[in-house]
Amino acid sequence: MMPRLFFSILCLCLSAVAAQAAGDAEAGAAVFRKCGACHTATEPTNRVGPSLLGVIGRPVATVPNYSYSSAMTEFGADGKVWDEARISEYLLSPKAMVPGTKMTFAGLKKPNDIANVVAYLKSVAAPK
Numbered sequence: 281m282m283p284r285l286f287f288s289i290l291c292l293c294l295s296a297v298a299a300q301a302a303g304d305a306e307a308g309a310a311v312f313r314k315c316g317a318c319h320t321a322t323e324p325t326n327r328v329g330p331s332l333l334g335v336i337g338r339p340v341a342t343v344p345n346y347s348y349s350s351a352m353t354e355f356g357a358d359g360k361v362w363d364e365a366r367i368s369e370y371l372l373s374p375k376a377m378v379p380g381t382k383m384t385f386a387g388l389k390k391p392n393d394i395a396n397v398v399a400y401l402k403s404v405a406a407p408k
Contacts, residue, residue: 302395302399303395303396303397303398303399303400304395304396304399305396305399305400305402305403306400307396307399307400308393308395308396308397308398308399308400308401308403309400310396311388311393311396311397311400312397312400312401314385314388315329315332315385315397318383318385319331319332320332320333321333321335321400321401321404322404326343326345326346329382329383330343330346330348331343331346332401333404333405334404334405335362335367335401336362336363336364336367336398336401336402336405337361337362337363337405338361338362339356339359339360339361339362340352340355340356340360340361340362340366341353341355341356342356348382349380349381349382350380351378351379351380351381352378352380352381352382355377355378355381364398364402367398367401368394368395368398371387371388371394371397371398372387372388372389372394373386373387374386374387375387
């Protein structure tokens with residue numbers, strides 16, 4: 281019980297730091313290459329994972345024509361939105377945040393990398 285509590289508190293602290301950091305979109309584009317095999321952030325095209333174009337501010341598990349895991353669908357069922365803090369926490373450890381997700385990526389361990397990816401995702405927001 282104690283290790284799980286410690287890990288949860290650590291995740292929250294790191295995600296808060298990452299979300300508050302301004303981040304560098306150009307550096308984030310470089311880090312995002314790790315994600316590019318499964319996701320695109322510049323096109324509304326789904327790959328192995330859903331398109332991340334406009335993900336910041338989008339409700340969880342709502343990309344059209346993408347088959348989400350039941351775990352991700354349930355996670356987003358109460359109207360959660362991918363804001364900077366939530367996506368920062370997810371990028372730290374997807375499987376810890378959404379057990380049962382189809383995403384196999386272990387996560388980004390450096391808070392600076394997370395902040396940079398968030399800055400990148402914000403910079404490629406879907407046109408209004």
